[in-house]
Structures are given as C-alpha cells and as structure tokens.
Amino acid sequence: MTEGSSAPTGPKGRLPLVIGLGNEHRGDDGSGIEVARALRPRLVGVARVEECSTEGIALLELWRDADRVVVVDAVRSGAVPGTILRFEAGDGFSPGVHPLTSTHGLSLAEAVSLGRGLGCLPRELVVYGIEAATVEVGDGLTPPVARAVREATERIVEELGTPPPFAPPVGRVVHHA
Amino acid sequence: MIRAARKPRLGVFKFASCDGCQLSILDCEDELLAIAGAVDIADFREASRAVLEGPYDLSLVEGSVTTPHDAERIKEIRAQSKALVTIGACATSGGIQALRNFADIEEYRRVVYARPEYISTLATSTAIADHVPVDFELRGCPISKAQLLEAIGAFLQGRAPNLPNESVCIECKRRGNVCVMVAHGTPCLGPVTQAGCGAICPAFNRGCYGCFGPQGTPNTVSLSDQLKVLGVTPPGVMRLFRTFNSNAPAFKAASEAAAAEARSA
Amino acid sequence: MTERTIAVDYLARVEGEGALKVRIQDNRVEDVQLKIFEPPRFFEAFLRGRSYLEAPDITARICGICPVAYQMSSSHAMERALGMKVDGPIRDLRRLLYCGEWIESHPLHIYLLHAPDFLGYEDAIQMAKDYPDAVKTGLALKKVGNALMTLLGGREIHPINVRVGGFYRTPTVGELKEFRPQLETALKLAADTVRFAAGLEFPDIEEDYEFVSLRHPKEYPFNEGDLVSNKGLKVPQDRWEDVFEEVHMPYANALQSVRKGTGTSYHVGPLARYALNRDHLTGGADDLARSVGLENVVRNPYKSIIVRAVETVYAVEEALRIIDRYHRPEKSWVEPPPVTTTVTGGAVTEAPRGILYHRYRIGPGGLIEDARIVAPTSQNQKRIEDDLRHLVERSLSLDEASLTDACERAVRNYDPCISCATHFLKLDLERN
Numbered sequence: 009m010t011e012g013s014s015a016p017t018g019p020k021g022r023l024p025l026v027i028g029l030g031n032e033h034r035g036d037d038g039s040g041i042e043v044a045r046a047l048r049p050r051l052v053g054v055a056r057v058e059e060c061s062t063e064g065i066a067l068l069e070l071w072r073d074a075d076r077v078v079v080v081d082a083v084r085s086g087a088v089p090g091t092i093l094r095f096e097a098g099d100g101f102s103p104g105v106h107p108l109t110s111t112h113g114l115s116l117a118e119a120v121s122l123g124r125g126l127g128c129l130p131r132e133l134v135v136y137g138i139e140a141a142t143v144e145v146g147d148g149l150t151p152p153v154a155r156a157v158r159e160a161t162e163r164i165v166e167e168l169g170t171p172p173p174f175a176p177p178v179g180r181v182v183h184h185a
Numbered sequence: 186m187i188r189a190a191r192k193p194r195l196g197v198f199k200f201a202s203c204d205g206c207q208l209s210i211l212d213c214e215d216e217l218l219a220i221a222g223a224v225d226i227a228d229f230r231e232a233s234r235a236v237l238e239g240p241y242d243l244s245l246v247e248g249s250v251t252t253p254h255d256a257e258r259i260k261e262i263r264a265q266s267k268a269l270v271t272i273g274a275c276a277t278s279g280g281i282q283a284l285r286n287f288a289d290i291e292e293y294r295r296v297v298y299a300r301p302e303y304i305s306t307l308a309t310s311t312a313i314a315d316h317v318p319v320d321f322e323l324r325g326c327p328i329s330k331a332q333l334l335e336a337i338g339a340f341l342q343g344r345a346p347n348l349p350n351e352s353v354c355i356e357c358k359r360r361g362n363v364c365v366m367v368a369h370g371t372p373c374l375g376p377v378t379q380a381g382c383g384a385i386c387p388a389f390n391r392g393c394y395g396c397f398g399p400q401g402t403p404n405t406v407s408l409s410d411q412l413k414v415l416g417v418t419p420p421g422v423m424r425l426f427r428t429f430n431s432n433a434p435a436f437k438a439a440s441e442a443a444a445a446e447a448r449s450a
Numbered sequence: 451m452t453e454r455t456i457a458v459d460y461l462a463r464v465e466g467e468g469a470l471k472v473r474i475q476d477n478r479v480e481d482v483q484l485k486i487f488e489p490p491r492f493f494e495a496f497l498r499g500r501s502y503l504e505a506p507d508i509t510a511r512i513c514g515i516c517p518v519a520y521q522m523s524s525s526h527a528m529e530r531a532l533g534m535k536v537d538g539p540i541r542d543l544r545r546l547l548y549c550g551e552w553i554e555s556h557p558l559h560i561y562l563l564h565a566p567d568f569l570g571y572e573d574a575i576q577m578a579k580d581y582p583d584a585v586k587t588g589l590a591l592k593k594v595g596n597a598l599m600t601l602l603g604g605r606e607i608h609p610i611n612v613r614v615g616g617f618y619r620t621p622t623v624g625e626l627k628e629f630r631p632q633l634e635t636a637l638k639l640a641a642d643t644v645r646f647a648a649g650l651e652f653p654d655i656e657e658d659y660e661f662v663s664l665r666h667p668k669e670y671p672f673n674e675g676d677l678v679s680n681k682g683l684k685v686p687q688d689r690w691e692d693v694f695e696e697v698h699m700p701y702a703n704a705l706q707s708v709r710k711g712t713g714t715s716y717h718v719g720p721l722a723r724y725a726l727n728r729d730h731l732t733g734g735a736d737d738l739a740r741s742v743g744l745e746n747v748v749r750n751p752y753k754s755i756i757v758r759a760v761e762t763v764y765a766v767e768e769a770l771r772i773i774d775r776y777h778r779p780e781k782s783w784v785e786p787p788p789v790t791t792t793v794t795g796g797a798v799t800e801a802p803r804g805i806l807y808h809r810y811r812i813g814p815g816g817l818i819e820d821a822r823i824v825a826p827t828s829q830n831q832k833r834i835e836d837d838l839r840h841l842v843e844r845s846l847s848l849d850e851a852s853l854t855d856a857c858e859r860a861v862r863n864y865d866p867c868i869s870c871a872t873h874f875l876k877l878d879l880e881r882n
Contacts, residue, residue: 205517282491282493282496327514428507
C-alpha cells in the first residue's frame with residue numbers, strides 16, 4: 009500500500025445513519041420521509057440523515073460503509089394505522105413475517121435479505137415501521153400517521169441523541185466580542 | 186509555603202524566539218488550570234488579552250535580545266520583576282539566531298529581506314543575562330516541562346529549584362540507553378551537555394546535539410579529540426558545537442578551536 | 451475631512467508578536483497594515499554553509515507550534531534535490547507524525563485561542579470557569595497530539611527523530627498498538643469539538659477567496675500532491691516560485707506573498723484544504739461535516755473553527771488507519787546518495803496553518819548554498835489585510851473598542867503563526 013489509501017478500514021468515527029424511506033406523493037408512504045425531515049435538525053452533529061425515495065437496491069449503496077443504521081419506512085401489516093413497530097434486522101426478520109410496502113422495485117425487506125446474502129449489512133440495523141392507512145396517490149399523511157411521525161421522531165432522537173457538548177451555565181448571557 | 190495576601194503575579198515575555206518554550210507552559214495540560222489557580226497570570230499575550238500591569242512576582246522570559254528596542258525592553262521588565270527566570274536556549278545563550286554573531290550581519294540582511302533598510306536589528310543575538318541580572322536559568326531547546334513545573338513550584342514555595350547540572354551521560358545511564366558513541370561510533374555531545382531532556386536522542390539511535398547547552402564542567406577539548414577519532418572533520422566538529430547554544434562560552438570556544446583547525450588545514 | 455486610526459498595540463491570542471494599524475479617511479478605508487514586529491532571525495542566511503542533514507533540526511526552530519511542518523518540508527525538499535523517494539511504512543509514519551501535529555495544533559487554536567472570541571471571554575482561563583468541560587476537552591485533545599508526536603518524534607516541541615530519508619528509529623507495531631486507545635478517546639473528543647464549533651454563532655460574512663493548497667489524487671493532503679487553487683492554478687509543488695512571489699512591506703518585519711502576475715492575495719490553511727479536497731474527507735470527518743450542515747466550500751472565515759474541528763477528526767481517523775496497517779520497516783531511513791554536483795530541490799507540505807514551502811541548493815559535498823523558506827502565515831498576510839479592509843468598511847459606525855475587537859477577531863480567524871512569518875496587535879486606528 010505505497011500510495012496510501014483513503015478508504016476507511018473500519019467504523020472509526022462514523023456517525024449513525026438514519027434513512028427515511030418512502031414516497032411523499034403516495035399518502036402515508038411518505039411517513040419515512042417526513043420522519044427524516046423532522047430528525048435532521050434534531051440530530052445535527054449526531055447522525056447523518058438521508059431520504060431515499062427510490063427502490064430498495066439504493067439502500068445497499070447508501071448504507072455501504074455505515075456501521076449503525078436506522079431505517080424508517082411505511083408498513084402494511086394489518087395493524088391499526090399509526091402503530092409504530094421497531095425491530096432489529098437480526099431478530100428473525102424476514103419479508104414473509106413483516107410485509108413492508110414498496111410502491112416500486114425491491115422492498116426494504118427484500119433489500120435486507122439481499123444485503124444479508126451478499127454480506128453487506130450494517131453491523132447494527134434497526135427498522136422503525138409506521139403502519140399506513142393508505143398508500144394511494146396524493147400528498148399528505150392521514151392523521152394517525154402524522155401523529156406517529158411525531159412520536160417516532162422523538163423515539164429515534166432518544167435512541168440516538170447525545171446531549172449538547174459543554175452546555176453553558178444556566179443563566180449566563182452569552183455575548184460576543 | 187508562601188501565603189501572600191494576594192496571589193503571586195506571573196508575567197510571560199517573549200523576545201526573539203520560536204515561541205516553543207512559552208508553548209511548553211500551555212503544554213502542561215494536566216497542570217495548567219492548577220497553575221492558573223495558584224498565580225495571577227498578569228501578562229501572557231499568547232494566551233490572553235487580559236493584561237495586568239506590573240510589578241510581577243515572577244517573570245518568565247523566552248527569547249534573545251536582537252534589536253535595540255528589545256535591549257531596552259528587557260531592562261524595563263527586570264525593573265518590574267521580583268524574580269526573573271530565563272527559559273530556553275534563546276534566552277540563556279542567544280539561541281540558533283546567535284549564529285549571526287559569527288557572520289557579517291549586513292550580508293544576512295541582504296540575503297533575507299528584499300529591502301534591507303527596513304529591518305532594524307542588531308549584529309548580535311545575546312542572552313538575557315548579558316543585559317540584566319537573572320535569578321535562574323532553565324536550559325533547553327525547548328525547556329523540559331518537568332523542569333518548568335519544578336521551577337514554578339519552587340518559586341511558589343520560596344525555595345531554590347532542584348535541578349541538576351550534570352551531563353546527559355548520567356541521564357543516559359539512568360534511562361538504560363546503549364552509549365551510541367561507544368557502541369555505534371555515532372558522534373554525540375552528551376558528555377559536555379547539560380542534563381534535562383531525559384537523554385532522548387541516544388534513546389532514538391542518534392547522537393546528542395547539545396540543545397541544553399554546556400554542562401557544569403564540560404571537557405570540550407577531550408570530546409573534540411574523540412569526535413575526530415570517530416571521523417568527524419574539523420568543519421564538522423565546528424558545526425556540531427555551533428547550533429542552538431553556539432554563543433554559550435564553552436561551546437563557542439570549542440567551535441572556534443575547530444574553525445581555526447579547519448582554516449589551517 | 452475626518453481621519454480615524456485604529457491601533458491594536460499587541461495582538462493577543464496569536465502566536466508571535468503582531469500589531470494592526472488601520473487608517474480611515476472620510477469614512478473610506480485608506481490603509482490597512484498588519485505589522486509584524488517579531489525580530490527577524492535570518493534563518494535563510496545562516497542555513498548557508500550547514501550540512502543538508504542539519505536542515506530538519508535547524509528549521510524546526512522557526513516555529514515551536516509547528517516544528518513537524520518544517521521538518522517535513524525540509525526533508526522532502528532535500529530528498530527531491532537528491533532524487534530520493536521515500537515510500538511504504540516510512541511515508542505512513544510521516545503522515546502519522548503530521549496527524550499528531552494537527553491534533554495538537556488545531557484544538558489549541560479552537561479552544562484556547564479562538565473560542566474565547568465567540569463566547570465573549572478574555573482568554574481560555576476565564577472561559578474555563580463557565581465552560582470547564584470545553585477547555586478540558588481542548589487540553590485533552592492537545593495532549594493526545596503531543597503524546598503521538600513524543601512517541602514518534604521523541605518530544606513534541608522540536609522532535610529529534612526526523613531525518614532526511616526517514617527516521618532515526620521507527621516505532622514497533624506494539625508501541626503503536628498500545629497508543630490506539632488514546633486515539634479512540636480522542637475521536638470522541640474531536641467529534642464533540644465539531645458539534646461545539648458548529649453550535650457557535652457566526653457573523654454572516656463571505657469572501658471571494660483564492661484558496662491554495664496541495665491536492666493528492668487519493669488522500670487529504672499532508673506531504674504530497676500538486677499546488678492547486680479554486681481559480682485555475684495547478685502546478686507541481688516544487689514550482690511554487692513560478693506562481694507566487696514575495697514582497698517586503700516597509701511596516702512589517704516579514705515578507706508578504708502574492709500571486710505572480712496579478713499581485714493578488716490568496717488564502718492557505720484549513721478552509722483552502724477543505725475547499726479543494728472535500729472529496730477526500732472520509733469516514734467520521736465526512737459524516738460530521740455533512741451532519742452539521744457544513745457546505746462543501748466554506749467562504750466564511752469565522753467558520754474556520756468548524757473546519758479545524760473537522761480536520762482534527764480526520765487526523766485522528768487517519769492516525770488510526772495508519773496504525774492499523776503499519777508494519778515496521780527493515781531500515782528506518784533511506785540512505786541519501788553522496789552529493790557530487792550542485793543540486794536544487796523544493797517541496798510544499800501542509801502545516802496546520804497552510805502550505806509551507808522550502809527550497810534548497812546544495813553544493814558538492816553536501817553543504818547548503820542557498821535556502822528559501824516561505825511560511826503559511828506570510829502567505830496569508832495580504833489576505834488578512836483584505837479581510838480587515840472589508841470588515842472596517844462594513845463597520846465604520848462601531849465605536850473604537852468594538853471595532854478594535856472585531857479587527858482582532860478577524861486576524862485570529864487565520865490562526866496566524868507570527869514566529870513563522872518572520873523566521874522570521876498594535877492596532878493603530880487613525881480616524882479623522
């Protein structure tokens with residue numbers, strides 16, 4: 009290795025990666041995208057937040073070098089709309105048991121299976137699924153899903169968040185020279 | 186232990202230098218805040234905008250005198266300081282820039298600065314002690330952090346700093362180094378150089394180059410003879426003694442003897 | 451007709467001795483002078499007649515904060531003159547040593563010299579009363595950088611282990627592996643530093659800089675690569691003198707460098723490296739930069755504090771990468787060939803503050819005949835004056851004290867190293 013290499017050889021300082029998956033023009037299928045947008049300002053310096061509207065194969069590329077990944081996606085499992093499911097891609101997760109929606113191409117479930125088969129899954133993969141009421145064409149979330157977006161956001165902030173470094177003392181007025 | 190009504194005032198002053206010795210103070214990472222708690226840092230421009238006027242209980246002076254302005258400034262600092270400690274080779278012997286003392290200063294000015302008339306500088310670089318009385322000297326290029334802390338601590342406790350002026354050889358033995366001169370034939374100034382660095386160069390497989398200056402009783406004549414046995418030419422011996430403490434009397438004499446030999450060769 | 455002069459007698463929280471003078475005539479900025487009254491030490495003159503092997507030790511004494519930069523630039527320049535190529539683990543160890551210097555220098559500036567400006571304190575000691583964890587983090591990071599330089603170099607200020615061709619002694623794999631845990635701790639602290647810096651408040655200022663840095667095909671640059679800029683410059687690094695020239699300003703004891711031909715200023719250092727090598731910032735450094743919303747090119751000089759923090763993360767990660775692939779070479783240095791003719795060589799390496807150029811001519815027998823050294827801060831001097839001119843033009847209504855403060859802050863954005871600039875802040879505001 010005489011010229012040096014810029015490729016990371018391990019996790020080192022990688023931040024967790026949050027991926028909001030879905031299609032914001034198909035009703036509740038946009039819930040993942042909405043969670044990503046809500047998370048971005050809350051996780052500044054703490055995690056990378058990406059939106060992904062294309063099919064599942066793109067995920068393999070997005071999370072290729074990541075160590076710890078959280079994916080947020082809409083789910084159709086027959087549960088009450090707005091239900092939040094959380095599972096880790098190690099515990100018996102398989103497409104048959106947890107059918108996830110995909111309005112095009114490979115679903116998240118299939119991407120995970122393919123990733124597992126190819127040996128390119130992140131070391132830690134957590135999936136938050138938000139039960140959709142409808143995925144018909146149209147903008148906007150149904151009320152229960154909109155509430156679930158807010159709640160999922162808080163849960164992920166709690167799971168990943170770090171307190172702000174070196175918080176100034178209470179009551180001190182910060183002024184600038 | 187000094188129990189003063191107020192905390193002792195510390196001033197840190199810079200003359201012609203690379204700033205490395207002042208930086209050694211900031212490099213005492215574990216002790217820095219404790220030091221700052223024990224003294225009033227009255228003047229330390231590298232670290233702070235806040236400046237308290239003198240007088241100072243302890244002044245640390247880094248750098249050598251190379252301009253008429255600085256020759257006056259050190260006198261003012263001495264007048265304001267109860268104790269004045271010089272830190273580093275520049276302050277204790279004139280530093281690497283004392284090489285100008287062996288050369289033609291006009292030539293130097295022409296070489297370096299495009300418009301030489303703009304620079305007002307002295308033909309010599311001299312130690313602080315050549316201008317004002319000095320209470321204690323910390324040698325080194327840079328100084329040793331451990332020695333610095335010992336000196337500040339000693340001052341705060343009202344006693345003399347406990348620092349040896351033995352040769353680097355003693356430190357080499359303590360560290361368990363193989364003698365690079367005896368075992369490898371590597372030229373080394375250890376026998377004539379003051380201890381303080383912990384004998385790092387021999388530990389890293391090279392000869393000492395004298396950055397702590399001459400030890401208490403340096404036998405440079407004998408060492409010069411030995412260097413020639415090892416194959417160092419007279420110009421090489423001259424260069425060995427003429428680096429960061431070229432203006433220290435023992436090293437100056439040794440380099441001038443070698444220079445004379447080189448000329449007559 | 452009114453004339454105002456702003457004078458900062460002595461720039462504080464800046465390495466070395468500098469001062470500032472600004473003259474305003476009828477609400478127009480007439481003149482800006484960054485004065486260096488650091489006494490000149492004439493390194494380029496007394497290097498003549500020295501053995502080329504002495505250059506790394508002697509030139510290190512130009513600067514106590516970035517001695518490794520001088521050791522690297524001088525070693526590489528001599529090796530270019532002698533036609534030597536240093537590769538493999540020795541090349542890696544040089545990058546590792548430079549990582550140590552960045553990890554020491556950047557947090558020193560961020561926490562001890564720069565952050566007090568943003569948070570309104572006279573110095574870090576005062577700041578530590580309200581932000582103890584921040585200052586302790588800075589000191590802890592600096593300590594890791596120093597420890598790495600001590601491990602590889604023998605000591606952190608003026609390391610003794612660097613020579614033309616490599617090192618006097620290379621570390622064992624065990625010694626480096628033993629050091630790893632310190633770097634892992636440093637990684638967390640460096641990430642905290644990015645978050646801290648990104649959370650500060652910044653004036654909304656942008657300047658149209660010509661950024662100049664090295665660019666290597668594969669890595670964020672330390673020792674290798676071409677000289678490039680964001681305005682079309684691209685030359686091999688030893689052609690520095692073809693594209694830049696130095697001018698001596700009467701009010702300063704230092705030379706100012708400008709672009710040859712146009713005579714315009716340029717900007718070196720973290721903002722320049724970042725702008726020109728963003729694609730080589732990988733891993734956590736890349737993640738953090740994106741996560742805090744840092745643009746790919748930062749033109750706000752106050753935000754240099756964030757970029758320094760990101761570079762610190764890069765340096766820690768790069769140090770870990772190098773340690774993980776290191777194997778001890780058979781010989782710790784490449785033996786230089788005998789010097790039988792007159793040869794010349796130049797090199798540029800990336801000091802924490804920016805590009806540092808060395809060029810030497812060596813005569814037969816190996817004595818230096820001529821030396822040229824251009825420090826990063828002297829390359830930024832004219833650009834600092836340009837920034838100040840724009841700042842004062844924007845801020846004419848401020849009172850004396852506030853304007854002086856603002857000017858000092860603008861200088862500190864560059865982390866200037868004035869001892870280097872004079873191997874070379876008395877702000878005089880004439881306002882009528």
